[in-house]
Amino acid sequence: MKAVVITGPGAPEVLQLQEVEEPKIKDDEVLIKVEAAALNRGDIYQRQGFYPPPQGASPYPGLECSGIIESIGENVFRWKVGDKVCALLSGGGYAEKVAVPAGQVLPVPPNVSLSDAASFPEVACTVWSTVFMMSRLRAGETLMIHGGSSGIGIFAIQIAKFKGAKVFVTAGDEQKLAFCKDLGADVCINYKTEDFVTRVKEESEGKGVDVILDSVGAAYLQKNLDSLNIDGRLFIIGSLSGFVAELNIGTIFAKRLTIQAAALRTRSKEEKAEIVNEVEKNVWPAIMSGKVKPVVYKQFPLGEAAEAHRLMESSKHIGKILLIPY
Numbered sequence: 001m002k003a004v005v006i007t008g009p010g011a012p013e014v015l016q017l018q019e020v021e022e023p024k025i026k027d028d029e030v031l032i033k034v035e036a037a038a039l040n041r042g043d044i045y046q047r048q049g050f051y052p053p054p055q056g057a058s059p060y061p062g063l064e065c066s067g068i069i070e071s072i073g074e075n076v077f078r079w080k081v082g083d084k085v086c087a088l089l090s091g092g093g094y095a096e097k098v099a100v101p102a103g104q105v106l107p108v109p110p111n112v113s114l115s116d117a118a119s120f121p122e123v124a125c126t127v128w129s130t131v132f133m134m135s136r137l138r139a140g141e142t143l144m145i146h147g148g149s150s151g152i153g154i155f156a157i158q159i160a161k162f163k164g165a166k167v168f169v170t171a172g173d174e175q176k177l178a179f180c181k182d183l184g185a186d187v188c189i190n191y192k193t194e195d196f197v198t199r200v201k202e203e204s205e206g207k208g209v210d211v212i213l214d215s216v217g218a219a220y221l222q223k224n225l226d227s228l229n230i231d232g233r234l235f236i237i238g239s240l241s242g243f244v245a246e247l248n249i250g251t252i253f254a255k256r257l258t259i260q261a262a263a264l265r266t267r268s269k270e271e272k273a274e275i276v277n278e279v280e281k282n283v284w285p286a287i288m289s290g291k292v293k294p295v296v297y298k299q300f301p302l303g304e305a306a307e308a309h310r311l312m313e314s315s316k317h318i319g320k321i322l323l324i325p326y
Helices: 041-048 121-134 151-162 174-183 196-203 218-227 249-255 269-282 284-288 302-314
Strands: 002-006 015-019 029-038 064-072 084-088 097-101 105-107 142-146 166-171 187-190 209-214 228-236 258-261 296-301 320-324
Touching: 002 302, 015 302, 029 084, 041 302, 064 097, 064 121, 084 097, 084 121, 084 269, 097 269, 105 269, 121 151, 121 209, 121 228, 121 269, 142 151, 151 166, 151 174, 151 284, 166 174, 166 196, 174 187, 187 196, 196 218, 209 218, 218 228, 218 249, 228 249, 269 284, 296 302, 302 320
Parallel strands: 142 166, 142 209, 166 187, 209 228, 228 258, 296 320
Antiparallel strands: 002 015, 029 064, 029 097, 029 320, 064 084, 084 105
16 A cells, blocks of 8 residues: 655655555454545654654554545454544554554544545544543633644634633634634634733633643743633643743642643553543534534645645644545
């Protein structure tokens, strides 16, 4: 089969389409013929040499895909050959075929195209596990999302509104903010022209927000804490601005704050299966009712993965970027 190989750490051009061995499935896995794979920021970190795949995972990038099941392992009972599915991967999505544990597979919602379904697994599992399972966002509370027009942001706006939360977002230009507003975001903040802490306080009667989903990291740490309400929860899922920051512990004491961080990829397959199960129960009904929609910005052929990475690094996109193998 063909797959995108990282020929060495570096710029997008290190991504090369090559002929490789087909994956062999284990007893608890399925083999998916890939219809589409979606890009995630983790793919860029892996290409740069900062985010190696977990032990035993495919060496090729790609953390989510959609496609048709081609074969199943002996211990797989839910799925059958020919099923249209999407899946959360530990790697290997940038390929014509991928092996994945059966517990990380989801049915394609009937109202979503097979290729667009690739845009859901990683974002849905990330947002549901961090914002809802761990940060316990409830109806009537407020969520702030940094990078509202990213794949994660677009999904988080929709599912948080579906669950009855008020949503604040930050983004760097007016077009992105307008898009977030159209999706249902209540308060849209341009971080280049205004201080988000000040705006949050203005919009929340001085209280702050209850939960923050942050992919910026170090540069925003203290500002995030200053933006939180009493008993607020900060969840860090990325560190675009770096890993080292200074913070005032007094803020945490005074407001009883919780700071958490996690990556999905390094979780065990049992943990991933639990998250996928929760997503199917809680998120899939929102997708099937049309309340949460896929937002795909652009599709590229698999052989143009380098171009797709350049687009993602430019941050000019709104929504997900897909790679199409065939």
